[in-house]
Amino acid sequence: MNKKSKSYIFSKRFLDISVAIFALIVLSPVFLCVSILYLFGENRGPIFYQQTRIGFEHRKFKIYKFRSMVVGADARLTENPELYAKFVANGYKLPTSEDPRITSLGAFLRKTSIDELPQFINILKGDMSIIGPRPVVEKELVEYGDEVDTFLSVRPGAMGLWQASGRSNIQYPERAQLELDYAKNANIWFDFRIIFMTIQAIFKKVGAM
Template structure:
């Protein structure tokens, strides 16, 4: 599987510090994010109306949204929004079960498909169709995230980037990115870290649009979704 979308040649010496982006690119990116965020909120509202009734009964009973603390640009913490695909208090249940948590960490901060007891039947469906990710348009409008960028990580994942953490955090995290376009959950660390950092070093508006198209194809094909 090709892991990188063709771009400029990677430099021989990889910098370990922050990788700045041009002000013009950042301005273009923010305008693009606001446009996509406004368009995406239409999908969020439609999905909310469709999913809300399921949150009133049975195992799916509970809040419609799931919020989790992630690490954003410059190390700033923020809460990422998703449609809830797990049972209520799934995070605390995961940490209380030491064996399950160890498996979660060993499997790149996810549990293998079909082996996560926290995921509901409805949750399994919205994960496979990527509907659970739609509320991230809220994060995009708020400015916590961008349409394209490295996937926002939980604090524990920062160790996977070693002395390149500051480089990763120099870019705003994205709802879509090179990692997802290249295979998503099928690509574990350290390959995932290499892809995310490669994007940071080569980001441009043209590259973002190329990655966006690749992500749309991956979503339609359900590559790496579970």
């Protein structure tokens, strides 16, 4: 694992805060529109979905997303052994087209990645960074074996090498290797390269679920 320089850590955090504040201001109309749809539309219920993830140095935090599933989706998943087994076998995800928990609005939010926008709040709080390994739930840490500490040696990110390389098209253990490659080699130029790769992947809809 390479030791991160103080200048890199400072510049990365400064960039995270600056981008998060700018994004939350510019995207405020999107937040307002989605909120109205959840408050008054057919998908009434909580606007945000919160889930406990494992972050930098094993710290737990609540990740924020626009809710894309029915209320009580987590319980519905664990109560269905067949669905849960498929969820685990598919890298702790289900294709949108096969996931009965996802609402019609949620499918649109996921396809356009709008559901991820509230993570700018996590970035501003310091839970996450713009670039880093995707934060996982505790049960996924087993996929990183004896390199869990390396995986958690950097802040998790809204964008990362795994997403830029193919997102849901890439499953464990290849996903773990990509995330570990970033944690071991993180630097400012690597971050900018991942941003460019992620933008390409989004426009090409590579691995979108």
